[in-house]
Amino acid sequence: MKRMSVILAAALLAVAPFEAAAAQDGPRGDRRSGMREQQQRPERERERERPQMSQAEAQRIAQSRARGARFVGYRGQSGNSYIFAFDDGGRIFNISVDASR
16 A cells, blocks of 8 residues: 555656646647737738638639640649649640739
């Protein structure tokens, strides 16, 4: 019985410093902290990050730049730019269109 109480006391002492350090360190991995940052940022700043042009409009611009190449597909977004793929007789190339106007 004495051995169990000694092991329990040692375990409690070993865990206590880590809990105190974690409490002083701040929120680790707190997913809500990112939400708080977004709520604190001004609305204008958040609007700048959103694309202000539709994907269809950006695709029309990309096709006009492609000079007759065949549209292959939409590759996704990189920041505020839409990326489209085109085929020009076996050569695949990408065209990026800035969506922030």
